[in-house]
Amino acid sequence: MRIVKILLYCVACLLAFFTAAAASCVIRVRYGNLTKLKTGMAYSYTSLFGEYSFLQYNQAGGEQGKTALLDYLGILQKIRNQRIPYPENTLHRDSALTYLRLYRLEVTANNPTKAEQYLGSAQTEFSNMGKKDASPDSLIKLIQTREANEAKLYNNDEDAAFSRNEKKP
Amino acid sequence: MKKAIALFICVLLGSLLGYFSAPILFMWVAQSSEPEMFTGSMLANYKSSVVCECNDRPPSEGVKELSEYLSILKGLRAQNQGSKMLAQEVGLGSVRLSTLESKLNQRVQADEDMRRGQEELAKLGWKDFSKAHLTSLVSQLNSEYKPFDRKSKTLSTSVTAQ
Numbered sequence: 114m115r116i117v118k119i120l121l122y123c124v125a126c127l128l129a130f131f132t133a134a135a136a137s138c139v140i141r142v143r144y145g146n147l148t149k150l151k152t153g154m155a156y157s158y159t160s161l162f163g164e165y166s167f168l169q170y171n172q173a174g175g176e177q178g179k180t181a182l183l184d185y186l187g188i189l190q191k192i193r194n195q196r197i198p199y200p201e202n203t204l205h206r207d208s209a210l211t212y213l214r215l216y217r218l219e220v221t222a223n224n225p226t227k228a229e230q231y232l233g234s235a236q237t238e239f240s241n242m243g244k245k246d247a248s249p250d251s252l253i254k255l256i257q258t259r260e261a262n263e264a265k266l267y268n269n270d271e272d273a274a275f276s277r278n279e280k281k282p
Numbered sequence: 283m284k285k286a287i288a289l290f291i292c293v294l295l296g297s298l299l300g301y302f303s304a305p306i307l308f309m310w311v312a313q314s315s316e317p318e319m320f321t322g323s324m325l326a327n328y329k330s331s332v333v334c335e336c337n338d339r340p341p342s343e344g345v346k347e348l349s350e351y352l353s354i355l356k357g358l359r360a361q362n363q364g365s366k367m368l369a370q371e372v373g374l375g376s377v378r379l380s381t382l383e384s385k386l387n388q389r390v391q392a393d394e395d396m397r398r399g400q401e402e403l404a405k406l407g408w409k410d411f412s413k414a415h416l417t418s419l420v421s422q423l424n425s426e427y428k429p430f431d432r433k434s435k436t437l438s439t440s441v442t443a444q
Contacts, residue, residue, distance in 0.1 A: 122285060125289065126288060126289055126292040127292070129289055129292045129293045129296065130292040130293070130295060130296035130299075131296060132293075132296065133292070133293040133294070133295075133296030133297040133300065134296040134297065134299045134300035134303070135300060136297070136300065137296070137297040137298075137299075137300035137301045137304070138300035138301070138303060138304045138307060139300075141300070141301055141304040142304050142307070142308050150305070150308060150312075151308075151312065153323070154312060154316075154319055154320065154323040155319065155323070156323075157322070157323035157324075157326035157327055158318075158319045158322035158323045158326060160326055161322055161323075161325060161326035161329065161367070162322065162367060164423075165366070165367040165370050165371070168370060168374075169366070169370070169406065169407075172403070172408045172409065172410070172419075173406055173407035173408050173409065174407075174409070175407065176407075177366075177406060177407035180366075181366065181367075266422055267419055267422060268410070268415075269415070269418060
């Protein structure tokens with residue numbers, strides 16, 4: 114009888130040990146700094162992929178650029194869907210800029226309908242992040258200015274941005 | 283009383299074990315549930331330490347680190363042959379390696395790595411893959427990496443500032 118009691122007590126101790134271990138582990142993962150680790154992971158990954166998609170857009174353009182930008186949008190969407198703690202405004206901003214780049218590629222490819230859709234999506238993202246002036250004209254101007262700066266930095270080209278097709282859809 | 287103390291010690295030890303093993307468990311869960319994001323983030327962190335021009339390291343050390351980075355990239359690419367992101371990284375990595383080898387006067391190796399980089403980037407549809415352009419591009423990209431800082435000034439999205 115005594116042996117049974119000792120055994121039961123040992124089982125209770127083990128149970129308490131493992132329950133406490135599981136509880137503290139879950140609490141730390143759920144409410145501790147580890148949520149920041151997940152955010153950091155997502156941040157690093159989007160930074161790497163964002164650079165890739167930007168370079169494909171900036172250096173290759175056309176279908177290659179489009180595919181890379183759409184893949185990047187997919188990753189941003191995944192972060193949103195999985196509710197990974199990530200600054201909301203950064204997601205809106207990155208998505209908006211990607212939509213604007215897609216808009217530019219569609220304008221160049223002479224696909225006005227798709228270009229219009231991407232411009233609309235960019236507007237929505239900017240509105241969601243509280244940008245006051247998200248009119249189509251201001252966004253077109255914004256992406257053109259940005260492209261001109263990027264052309265200077267990454268293509269050593271003063272006129273590259275404006276050598277693209279400038280007509281509106 | 284003794285039994286209660288022993289039980290309390292078990293709970294305490296269990297709590298400590300759970301607390302300190304949480305990061306390992308978290309990494310394991312992250313790796314198995316999101317392998318792409320996990321590998322991508324590890325690669326991004328490794329890349330920023332290799333590419334960063336902030337360490338004042340000699341070119342010979344840079345060549346060694348970049349070669350290791352490239353071999354890791356090639357290993358990952360062998361597992362994921364369709365990845366264009368890895369292809370681009372291999373291409374740019376080869377160009378980076380070539381520029382460092384040029385500084386060390388290893389001309390033959392530098393030309394070979396530049397050629398490899400050009401081939402990779404040409405396959406990705408890059409319009410200008412001349413040596414001069416790629417060297418200047420890589421130099422610009424390297425300058426944007428800061429220690430313990432995520433690159434955000436030009437490549438990412440400071441749209442609202444404009």
